[in-house]
Amino acid sequence: MSLLSVRNLVIDYARTRALDGADLEVTQGETVGLVGESGSGKSTLGSAAGRLLPQSARRGEGEVLVAGEPVFELPATRLRHLRRRHLGFVFQDPIASLDPTMRVGAQLGLVLGRGGDVSFHLGRVRLDDPRVVRSYPHQLSGGMAQRVAIAMAMATAPDLLIADEPTAALDSQVREEVSNMVFSLAAEAGTSILWLSHDLPAVARRCDRVAVMYGGRVVESGPARQVLGNPAHPYTAALAGSAPAAAAHGVRLEPVPGRPPVLTGPAEGCAFAPRCPFAEERCEHERPAPVRIREQDVLCHRAADLEGTLAQRRSAPEVSA
Ligand SMILES: Nc1ncnc2c1ncn2[C@@H]1O[C@H](COP(=O)(O)OP(=O)(O)OP(=O)(O)O)[C@@H](O)[C@H]1O
Numbered sequence: 620m621s622l623l624s625v626r627n628l629v630i631d632y633a634r635t636r637a638l639d640g641a642d643l644e645v646t647q648g649e650t651v652g653l654v655g656e657s658g659s660g661k662s663t664l665g666s667a668a669g670r671l672l673p674q675s676a677r678r679g680e681g682e683v684l685v686a687g688e689p690v691f692e693l694p695a696t697r698l699r700h701l702r703r704r705h706l707g708f709v710f711q712d713p714i715a716s717l718d719p720t721m722r723v724g725a726q727l728g729l730v731l732g733r734g735g736d737v738s739f740h741l742g743r744v745r746l747d748d749p750r751v752v753r754s755y756p757h758q759l760s761g762g763m764a765q766r767v768a769i770a771m772a773m774a775t776a777p778d779l780l781i782a783d784e785p786t787a788a789l790d791s792q793v794r795e796e797v798s799n800m801v802f803s804l805a806a807e808a809g810t811s812i813l814w815l816s817h818d819l820p821a822v823a824r825r826c827d828r829v830a831v832m833y834g835g836r837v838v839e840s841g842p843a844r845q846v847l848g849n850p851a852h853p854y855t856a857a858l859a860g861s862a863p864a865a866a867a868h869g870v871r872l873e874p875v876p877g878r879p880p881v882l883t884g885p886a887e888g889c890a891f892a893p894r895c896p897f898a899e900e901r902c903e904h905e906r907p908a909p910v911r912i913r914e915q916d917v918l919c920h921r922a923a924d925l926e927g928t929l930a931q932r933r934s935a936p937e938v939s940a
């Protein structure tokens with residue numbers, strides 16, 4: 620069953636078009652990596668799932684269903700219920716997501732409600748030290764604060780956890796530990812994960828499926844190893860081709876020559892066309908409709924012609940970093 624269903628979602632911030640018709644499905648129990656360069660719309664899509672967008676955001680078209688409920692149409696009480704029962708969020712900056720004026724134990728206690736076992740939930744993220752319960756967020760290291768945030772997000776065993784680069788700000792040793800924690804807690808609870816990330820190798824290792832964003836749309840999605848190992852979209856091929864090198868140097872992905880678009884309205888054609896080595900005339904003027912290539916859903920006019928050629932092209936000079 621589809622737990623999260625995003626259909627043709629259009630989101631604008633004043634003059635910036637952040638989502639330009641994004642589609643995404645997450646089913647029960649699966650882990651989905653959401654990848655793409657900075658500004659491609661990952662955070663906007665993740666936040667839209669809980670209608671947690673900033674005030675300035677406007678939904679133009681499309682819908683978001685969580686457990687079948689239309690998130691943007693719900694009255695406040697049902698929306699609160701949905702967020703509390705079905706969704707969990709963790710963000711990049713754990714300190715900012717915690718209340719600075721409240722001790723950790725008290726915050727977790729609020730989420731758990733009466734009779735909730737605070738030390739049990741802290742124990743699950745290996746923070747059994749009683750001093751943690753009495754600490755204020757700023758007294759914790761980044762890794763500890765993120766574990767508190769994870770304990771809070773997972774305390775209610777949500778159906779879906781949306782994790783927006785929760786390890787990006789952490790040291791590399793802590794990063795692996797925190798990722799392991801999220802994925803094992805979610806597996807135990809049967810929680811699906813939408814994992815927003817720049818770390819392609821980690822997504823390939825951990826996620827069942829991956830969705831690749833470009834210019835506010837999901838341009839390719841499918842089984843993670845298929846999509847990243849045998850891409851059907853030229854953008855995925857470029858991204859996957861340079862990922863290991865980029866990850867090894869600990870830098871954020873900057874894989875494809877040229878700059879990603881900043882849209883101010885609907886893209887006229889394929890947003891990747893100006894950077895695409897395979898673009899034809901129609902790519903500039905016609906918006907690509909989804910096509911199915913093997914196990915992948917792809918937004919590319921040339922996907923069928925290019926089938927089977929992109930995996931080898933990963934080392935070709937025009938698409939590598
Ligand atoms: N609050 C905001 N106000 C105005 N524009 C915004 C706001 N948040 C995001 N944007 C713009 O919307 C587009 C999508 O941004 P978003 O943060 O969703 O991308 P992202 O893929 O999460 O990027 P990153 O990898 O850097 O986190 C970008 O052009 C960004 O500048």
Ligand code: NI
Binds near residue numbers: 661662663783
């Ligand atoms: Ni983001």
